[in-house]
Amino acid sequence: MKYLTENNKNIYGYPNWRYKAFFVLIFGFISILIVGFIALNFGAISIQPKNILSILWHHKTDDSLGLIIWELRIPRLIMAMLAGMTLAGVGGAFQGILRNPLADPYILGVSAGAALGACTGIALQYITGLYLANLLPVLALIGSFISILMVYLFSRKKSHFPMTDLLLAGVAVNFFFSALITLLLAVSNRELHSMLFWLMGDLSNASWQKISIVFLPVFIGSFLLIYASLELNAMALGEEEALHLGIQTEKLRLKIFLIGSIMIAVVVSFTGLIGFVGLVIPHISRLLVGPDHRIMLPVSALIGAAFLILCDTIARTIIAPTEIPIGAITAIIGVPLFIHLLKRRNENNEY
């Protein structure tokens, strides 16, 4: 980043951000560990905490309790963590590049593409009689990449990549794919249920294998997003101002769009659509730690992870053995929290 001289760093940088970030990150990691361990104690089956500790310590997987902890609960926790991190982090970054508080990770069409891919797979399964259940995540991934490509092609004008066009292309692709899904649902009978169930977010199928696939893109993507956070700060001042500061805004937008979309595509293909987290968690973290993306993005990812672990724990225990779709829980818990923080800020701030 040659163009970031010490001088203009001070214009849109914040003093002491390193200490703040360090403190916040340590606090976040510890709280995730605590939330994670607490969540591990809850489930359809009640297991004594001391048994859980011994299962964890000895890495027992030979009996059904060990299997439940190591093959069901822990993968599910980690998947919830990865999904929460990705959704909230990418949501924050998308709100930054689109300069729109209503932006969420699904606004640029990835989710609709994934859903269409999966629904097509389910329909094909009924038509051909083949067993495609294993392939559904792959089809969802293909669908979401097609939608990313479409949004990219529709919003690019020669060498330009304007913000409004990106947003509109995303919304248009979203609507188009949703319409195709509705069409599929309308002409299908028996497969209707499986499609509707796929569309609702669900973490119950998490496994180590899926985590190993999701982990790398999420890890690298998060790193790249945080690396770009200084430029996102400049974007917050306005497109023109950012340009004057030497930020290539169109390149930045394209970069964030591609990184974020790929991260979301990988996650959504395995978890289905979990709503609300990507929209509101970035706002919550902005209310808590301020608008500096270098702190806000990691915090948002950490809160997202802890929040989704919490919601998933509630979803699988509250009326066990029946599970509630996690999307319902995220909104029911998140909205009051969000409104509370919003009111508190409005009372404290002068405007």
Place this chain on the structure above:
Amino acid sequence: MNKTKNIFFSFVLVIMIFFLNGFAFAYSENCNFPITLIDDSNTEVNIREQPQRIISAAPSNTEIIFALGSEEKLVGRSEFCNFPEEVEDIEIIGKMSPLNLEKIVSLNPDLILSYGGFQLKDIPRLRELGLIVLVVQSETLQEMIQGIKLIAQACGIPEKGEYLTSQMQERIDKVNYQVMASSRQKPKIFVGSNFDTIYSPGKDTLFHELITLAGGENIVRHLQGWSKISPELVAEKEPDIIIVPSGIMNPEEISKIKKDITNHPGWSNIPAIKNNQIYAVNEDLFYRAGPRLVDGLELLYEIFNRK
């Protein structure tokens, strides 16, 4: 002296246990196993030993297990299983979808009877965990009979399956024969209720198949699957008999449903209403691909031939 006596007795005891064990082993050792079956998801399912702990994730499969007399091996069932009454004593694993994997694993099953459809997305994970999943998803009466045979094979009691299905086939054939022999005009049948949106079973549904086999003419036989139809279509087709499936989908009181249907605007000219030919039936006999489909068939035949 006492000590030698004790030793002697323990020796005898050990030998006896050995013998009993041997007998029990010989008894439980079934020559059918290991067995490889192709289930309704076109997957090869390997069953190494005779299953002793079975989970049924669908009402139809639960009914089949009971009909085969293997209910004492059932350790889990879905919340929707409501027949026969003895299912009350069996542990609930949750709703049919999404399946609660934790609950299932904790019951330590050696066979899971799944309904395909919306459970398909959970099945790969169950199989990854090393559990044996048999998908039984029947869309027609004959597929249901094949499904019973498949489950009987998986449970190591193929001869029971053969016996049960041959009995059912006899009952089906009997209705079939009577319908063929009858020279009466086929009654026009409408299946539906007084809802604002009327869903009626078109072709490719179990209900339609049973109506046809029982000698009726389904007024929506030209439609595919469960279809939304307009009240005008019902008025135009002038059905002779109206069948109201009652149960979870249609929980209102039957007398009220009958009254509402009778007073439905534009339907006063329908023969079924003029002649009071409205019958409420238990929906489970027609929706659920289990052994009671044959009861449903006989019930329909009886209704069609009531005078």
